[in-house]
Amino acid sequence: xxxxxxxxxxxxxxxxxxxxxxxxxxxxxxxxxxxxxxxxxxxxxxxxxxxxxxxxxxxxxxxxxxxxxxxxxxxxxxxxxxxxxxxxxxxxxxxxxxxxxxxxxxxxxxxxxxxxxxxxxxxxxxxxxxxxxxxxxxxxxxxxxxxxxxxxxxxxxxxxxxxxxxxxxxxxxxxxxxxxxxxxxxxxxxxxxxxxxxxxxxxxxxxxxxxxxxxxxxxxxxxxxxxxxxxxxxxxxxxxxxxxxxxxxxxxxxxxxxxx
Amino acid sequence: xxxxxxxxxxxxxxxxxxxxxxxxxxxxxxxxxxxxxxxxxxxxxxxxxxxxxxxxxxxxxxxxxxxxxxxxxxxxxxxxxxxxxxxxxxxxxxxxxxxxxxxxxxxxxxxxxxxxxxxxxxxxxxxxxxxxxxxxxxxxxxxxxxxxxxxxxxxxxxxxxxxxxxxxxxxxxxxxxxxxxxxxxxxxxxxxxxxxxxxxxxxxxxxxxxxxxxxxxxxxxxxxxxxxxxxxxxxxxxxxxxxxxxxxxxxxxxxxxxxxxxxxxxxxxx
Numbered sequence: 001x002x003x004x005x006x007x008x009x010x011x012x013x014x015x016x017x018x019x020x021x022x023x024x025x026x027x028x029x030x031x032x033x034x035x036x037x038x039x040x041x042x043x044x045x046x047x048x049x050x051x052x053x054x055x056x057x058x059x060x061x062x063x064x065x066x067x068x069x070x071x072x073x074x075x076x077x078x079x080x081x082x083x084x085x086x087x088x089x090x091x092x093x094x095x096x097x098x099x100x101x102x103x104x105x106x107x108x109x110x111x112x113x114x115x116x117x118x119x120x121x122x123x124x125x126x127x128x129x130x131x132x133x134x135x136x137x138x139x140x141x142x143x144x145x146x147x148x149x150x151x152x153x154x155x156x157x158x159x160x161x162x163x164x165x166x167x168x169x170x171x172x173x174x175x176x177x178x179x180x181x182x183x184x185x186x187x188x189x190x191x192x193x194x195x196x197x198x199x200x201x202x203x204x205x206x207x208x209x210x211x212x213x214x215x216x217x218x219x220x221x222x223x224x225x226x227x228x229x230x231x232x233x234x235x236x237x238x239x240x241x242x243x244x245x246x247x248x249x250x251x252x253x254x255x256x257x258x259x260x
Numbered sequence: 261x262x263x264x265x266x267x268x269x270x271x272x273x274x275x276x277x278x279x280x281x282x283x284x285x286x287x288x289x290x291x292x293x294x295x296x297x298x299x300x301x302x303x304x305x306x307x308x309x310x311x312x313x314x315x316x317x318x319x320x321x322x323x324x325x326x327x328x329x330x331x332x333x334x335x336x337x338x339x340x341x342x343x344x345x346x347x348x349x350x351x352x353x354x355x356x357x358x359x360x361x362x363x364x365x366x367x368x369x370x371x372x373x374x375x376x377x378x379x380x381x382x383x384x385x386x387x388x389x390x391x392x393x394x395x396x397x398x399x400x401x402x403x404x405x406x407x408x409x410x411x412x413x414x415x416x417x418x419x420x421x422x423x424x425x426x427x428x429x430x431x432x433x434x435x436x437x438x439x440x441x442x443x444x445x446x447x448x449x450x451x452x453x454x455x456x457x458x459x460x461x462x463x464x465x466x467x468x469x470x471x472x473x474x475x476x477x478x479x480x481x482x483x484x485x486x487x488x489x490x491x492x493x494x495x496x497x498x499x500x501x502x503x504x505x506x507x508x509x510x511x512x513x514x515x516x517x518x519x520x521x522x523x524x525x526x527x528x529x530x
Contacts, residue, residue: 052425074427081419090293090418091473096411100418103411105427136473156426 003030004063005160005192006051011060013043013050020046021057022215033186033193035203038213044196045082047213048162051194052077065159075105078153080146082164082196094140094148095133098123101155123155124148126185143174147181154185161185163195167202179206200226264498272392273384273504276451277490279395283444284460285468285483286406289475290437292465293417295347299336300461302351304445304454306332309358311379311454312365321379322446328358329442337438341431382453382505384494395447402440409433414475451490452505459509460486463516470523489515 006028013021020043028034036044049055050062053069064072078101101123102116112120124130127147132140137148146166153161166182167175183206186193197203204210204223212219212226219226264270291300310325317324336350345353378386406413416423416430424430448457464482471481493508500507 049421052421054421054424074425077425079422079425081422083419090414091469091475091478092414092418093474096414096475097418100411100415100423101426104415104423108408138473153422 004028005030005032005065006194007061007063008047008050009061009063011050011057011062013046013055013057015046020215021050024060024213024217026211026217026220028192028194030192031186031190032209033182033195033207034209034211035195035197035200035207036211036213037197037200037203039198042214044198044213045164048079048164048194048196051162052079075156076159078156078158078161078191080149080153080161080163080166082168089138092137093133094124094129094135094137094151095120097137097148098133098151098155101152104156119155119157120151123151126154126188127151127181143171143178146178150181150185154189154191159190159192161191161193163193165196165198167197167199175202179203182206261495264495268389269385269387270494270498272387272389273451273494274491275392276387276395276447277494277508278487279392279399280444280448280451280460281487281490282483283395283399283402284448285464285486286402286479287441287444288461288464288466288482288486289468289479290406290413290417291441291461292469293414294437296441297458297462298348298351299333300441300445301458302336302355303329303333303442304449304457304461305355306358307446307449307454308379309361309365312362316365316368322449325449326443326446329446330439332358333438333442334435337434341434378453379449380453380455381503382449382451382456384451384497384504387450391447391450398440398443398447402444405436405440410475413437452508456505456509459512463489463512467516467519470519485512485515 004027006026008024008026011021011024012019024043024047026047036047038044046055050057051064051069053062053064053072056062056069062069065076098120099112099116102112102120121130121133124133127150129144129147129151132144132148137145140148146168150163150166153163163182167178179202182193182195185191195203195207200210200223204226207223209221210219210223210226211217219229265274291297307325307329310328311321313319313328314321314324332354336345336347336354339345339350340347375383377383412423412428412433415426416428416433420430445457445461448460452460464486465478467485468478468480468482472478489512490508493511494504496502496511497504497507
């Protein structure tokens with residue numbers, strides 16, 4: 001808690017008349033990888049949008065880097081939205097896509113500096129697609145597109161990386177590589193990563209903590225504790241079946257699994 | 261043929277066509293990429309209400325239609341942005357509302373000799389030197405705007421929320437783009453008219469996307485395509501003795517389909 005980067009206190013969010021998030025309290029510490037898991041429609045993406053300030057709560061508070069989400073310095077958050085990568089038909093190269101992140105915070109007449117170009121190159125190297133920089137973005141495979149979009153997210157030099165279903169469309173091997181890449185990004189850039197997923201089994205291998213969400217937080221703690229919490233099976237149904245026993249990277253947590 | 265340039269109206273129409281080619285070549289790419297093609301048609305039709313208001317009040321119809329178009333474009337943009345309506349719904353509502361207002365305004369001026377078809381299909385005889393200067397002024401503002409903000413517009417086009425969280429002022433940028441869309445459509449009405457202008461909003465990018473997968477080349481190709489179509493259409497209309505705006509749009513559409521057949525194998529996998 002002493003080094004909390006994101007804090008949600010008793011947060012309630014609604015769309016129209018439907019309550020999507022109910023009394024959600026959560027902290028994410030610096031350098032932590034947290035995965036928010038839960039079935040479809042459980043409010044996972046809404047939680048990310050509340051953290052970014054796009055969906056302010058009608059009750060409760062959200063604090064990001066010690067302030068309100070809307071007042072967080074631009075570029076502090078890198079974001080990968082949940083979106084089919086096949087939507088992107090724009091005539092841009094991989095380099096152009098990542099360069100967008102560097103232009104985002106620039107003044108009117110500023111162009112890309114040598115440092116910007118170096119950051120773009122390093123971002124592409126970090127996600128291991130430096131050799132694809134000149135390729136048309138639309139011609140990449142699903143996994144390569146995800147990597148390019150991650151490169152764009154980290155090219156703003158964020159402190160926090162928010163990923164919404166980042167492994168969508170990746171096969172098992174590509175998913176494994178992808179998660180390993182996230183671990184190395186966290187370690188090399190000191191990132192705090194919050195990742196939404198419905199695949200508890202895959203993410204539980206790499207995350208420090210899991211938050212199981214279905215409108216309310218039903219569990220927040222280490223993947224090992226999550227698996228031991230039998231009552232969650234009722235809430236998450238078949239998803240629990242896939243929890244893997246291999247939780248090698250867990251840091252422990254503060255589960256409140258007694259609140260189904 | 262060169263003697264045509266001694267005619268004031270032709271020279272004005274020629275110069276305005278050149279400027280509009282650059283304007284639509286750039287605008288079209290962003291409109292098509294942002295899936296706002298129908299907005300172009302909707303905003304153009306909204307101009308009809310503005311023209312009729314000008315006729316009714318005695319104000320310059322182009323100023324009143326400019327006000328109508330900006331209001332419609334910005335209002336639709338804001339309503340869509342805040343999730344109140346979808347683009348097609350917002351456009352459908354404003355489009356018909358403004359046309360209805362136009363019909364009502366004109367009914368109040370019964371007996372007034374009003375050349376409706378000039379506004380609907382364009383009339384190059386009406387293009388004045390002032391129109392050339394206004395078009396040039398819009399180009400002088402729009403070209404630097406695109407040059408400075410192209411990457412940021414692309415970013416918000418690709419993903420609005422990611423762009424916002426990364427530092428792009430998406431709301432402001434979107435509004436400015438919509439104001440330019442309205443302005444460019446209004447200044448083109450004298451040449452091609454309210455009904456036909458939507459072709460110029462989509463064809464340049466349509467052509468550009470056939471020939472390249474690099475946005476810079478797509479925009480450049482769009483400008484060259486529009487220049488060829490507008491200037492070629494202008495001369496063709498003189499030779500064939502046909503309406504200039506309609507000739508430009510018909511020529512542009514035919515050229516686009518001819519290009520579609522020629523280029524479809526050049527860029528496989530599309």
